[in-house]
Amino acid sequence: MAEGETESPGPKKCGPYISSVTSQSVNLMIRGVVLFFIGVFLALVLNLLQIQRNVTLFPPDVIASIFSSAWWVPPCCGTASAVIGLLYPCIDRHLGEPHKFKREWSSVMRCVAVFVGINHASAKVDFDNNIQLSLTLAALSIGLWWTFDRSRSGFGLGVGIAFLATLVTQLLVYNGVYQYTSPDFLYVRSWLPCIFFAGGITMGNIGRQLAMVS
Numbered sequence: 001m002a003e004g005e006t007e008s009p010g011p012k013k014c015g016p017y018i019s020s021v022t023s024q025s026v027n028l029m030i031r032g033v034v035l036f037f038i039g040v041f042l043a044l045v046l047n048l049l050q051i052q053r054n055v056t057l058f059p060p061d062v063i064a065s066i067f068s069s070a071w072w073v074p075p076c077c078g079t080a081s082a083v084i085g086l087l088y089p090c091i092d093r094h095l096g097e098p099h100k101f102k103r104e105w106s107s108v109m110r111c112v113a114v115f116v117g118i119n120h121a122s123a124k125v126d127f128d129n130n131i132q133l134s135l136t137l138a139a140l141s142i143g144l145w146w147t148f149d150r151s152r153s154g155f156g157l158g159v160g161i162a163f164l165a166t167l168v169t170q171l172l173v174y175n176g177v178y179q180y181t182s183p184d185f186l187y188v189r190s191w192l193p194c195i196f197f198a199g200g201i202t203m204g205n206i207g208r209q210l211a212m213v214s
Contacts, residue, residue, distance in 0.1 A: 028086065031085065031086060031207065031210045031211060032082045032085075032086060033082075034210060035078075035081050035082040035084075035085035035086065035203065035206065035207060035210070036078040036079065036081060036082040037078065038078075038081060038085075038203075038206060039074075039077045039078035039079070039080065039081025039082065039203065040074040040075065040077065040078035040081075042077070042081070042112075042116075042199075043073055043074045043076075043077030043078065044074055045116070046116065046119045047073055047074075049119060049120060049123045049124070080165070081203045084157075084161060084200055084203040084204060084207065085203045085204065085206055085207025085210065086207055087157065087204075087207070088153075088154065088157060088203075088204035088205075088207045088208050089207055089208050089211035091153050091157065092151075092153060092208070095153055097151070097153065103208070103209065103212055104209075105209060107148060107205075108148075108205050108206055108209045110148070111144065111147075111148040111201070111202050111205050112202055112206070114140075114144050114147070114148075114198075115144065115198050115199060115201075115202040118137060118140050118141060118144065118194070118195065118198050119195055119198075121136070121137065121140070122137055122189075122191055122194075122195060130182070130184045130189060130190050130191065131184075131190070133191050134189075134190040134191040134194065137191045137194040137195065138191075138194045140194070140198070141194040141195075141197045141198040141201075144198050144201055144202070145158060145197075145198075145201050148201065148205055149201050149204070149205065154201060154204055157200060157204065158197045158198075158200040158201050158204070159197065161196055161197065161199075161200035162193040162194070162196040162197040162200065163193070165193075165196040165199075165200075166188065166192055166193045166196060169188055169192060170186055170187050170188060173187040173188060174187055180192075
């Protein structure tokens with residue numbers, strides 16, 4: 001190559017995941033669809049645990065059998081999962097702080113497993129009172145964030161998601177859409193924000209992994 005000539009930059013290399021799709025709109029749509037179906041699946045599994053233990057009660061005409069759920073729960077959870085999963089990497093880019101901590105699928109799968117375990121504990125483990133259960137789940141949820149996230153933006157978004165989701169749930173229960181047995185935090189269980197916080201961190205990790213560019 002002659003002197004003075006500069007080598008033209010080659011095409012930007014992308015990771016082996018959805019980030020390899022060059023169109024931004026298509027990339028966003030695919031990630032949103034994947035996150036939606038992940039959220040629907042988790043909602044069906046986790047809501048089933050709560051129903052089996054009579055933690056949440058739906059009107060008899062809403063649920064035909066123990067293997068079904070209120071029709072609106074999975075799509076609502078799927079939509080929320082898509083929004084959360086797309087929001088986390090967007091906030092990272094806006095803050096100029098790309099999240100690089102434990103960015104591999106094995107770590108994401110472990111995070112999902114821990115989240116399912118936390119939700120399972122809320123329905124299966126018996127404590128003397130709800131305060132002990134709430135404190136335990138709060139510690140586990142913060143431990144999940146510390147183990148798989150550790151970012152200030154992730155913690156802040158998790159807290160915001162927990163607040164908004166708990167507020168919406170309070171309104172739904174107040175209007176008789178469904179109810180919680182033995183509520184101790186207005187109309188819901190006091191440990192519910194911990195579940196929402198852990199769920200936000202988990203979906204954020206999945207969203208970050210799908211958006212990863214190496």
